[in-house]
Amino acid sequence: MDHAHAAVKLQNMYRSFRHRRMLADTIIMELWGHAIDFARLNISTTFFFQCMNERSSNTRWTRIGFNASMVGRGVSENDKAQILAFQHWIEAIDPRHRYGRSLRLYYNQWCRSNAGNQPFFYWLDVGDGKVIDLPECSRSVLQEQCVKYLGPLERNRYEHIVSGGKVVHKQSGGDLHTQLEGISRGRDKWIFVVSTSGRLYVGKKEKGRFHHSSFLAGGATVAAGSLVVEHGILKYISGYSGHYRPTDDSIYRFLSFLGEHGVNLNGVEIDKVTPVIA
Known part of the structure; x- marks a missing residue:
């Protein structure tokens, strides 16, 4: 699935917020700006590549859409709402919720690398990036720093x-x-x-x-x-x-x-x- 298709999927998801309640234009622009960046991740979490053999791509998109929707939850209730900064979107959609500031360092490395078609989380945990150990944040620290998300x-x-x-x-x-x-x-x-x-x-x-x-x-x-x-x-x-x-x-x-x-x-x-x- 290419980036353009991913961006369209996200646009449709956030359009539902706008239809439920008329949000301020600045909020809409901020969400869409994040959506473009989010599309660069190829909308992938470990769930994505763990279920690559599933027949229906809709199932994968349902799981991915749920993770992404958590970031914007509550926006439609209050036009003064603030969402996570993008570096912490990565933290939120990561099933392990590894600390966003640390994940961002590896995301930047992924951007600079020749990762081909490997989505970010696939690259990080299974693909070519699994051997990367950055001096700014060691792999052991990255794996240890998992932020608690409350139910x-x-x-x-x-x-x-x-x-x-x-x-x-x-x-x-x-x-x-x-x-x-x-x-x-x-x-x-x-x-x-x-x-x-x-x-x-x-x-x-x-x-x-x-x-x-x-x-x-x-x-x-x-x-x-x-x-x-x-x-x-x-x-x-x-x-x-x-x-x-x-x-x-x-x-x-x-x-x-x-x-x-x-x-x-x-x-x-x-x-x-x-x-x-x-």
Whole structure:
């Protein structure tokens, strides 16, 4: 299947989002731009080459379309939604969810190589690329860094709400406390996302294992960043996220969300968004 056909398949998939809800033109252009890049991967995951003997190519496309659709899940619910940056699309469609920043290094190598008709994931795991071991990210590190993508039941354990002006765990009702005594902010980083349906999820970041993409399994967000909360009282917010690259607007939406739920924002330290270099 050539790149043009792959691009048409993706265009049809995302057109359904537009028909369900009129998204902003900028969102449509962003999705289509990603779709063109995504087509360069030959729309292949390990599932693709594991089922090469299947009679129906439609079966393969159904599986591939499902992986791709996870990236845009939630976009149709909110015209302010933000999807994953492209380097982390690769992470999302990889069945192993290997860390996107590391996968991108191997993707760049694949682009430079004479891989012929070998799709990226085939090249990486089975084909000519399986012997490649990059100094910037060894093969052992690539295989070890698999990002956890939460399912619906697992996600519930990370959901928080605002009650009495405090950030509390939804299930237990306990105050969120992100810092242990003597632990610096930089060493004990807690991250959050707000889903397109307005749910707040908070958890501790683990590089290469648990990131912003973990909470919603690669789905769209309306806000993402890091925070410091002491016994339920918000102290610090940062809008940084390499996975979603939020704008300052997304932080303002998060602040508005908190204010509407009774959080006192006086004295809260707020870091504006800084550009993220791929």
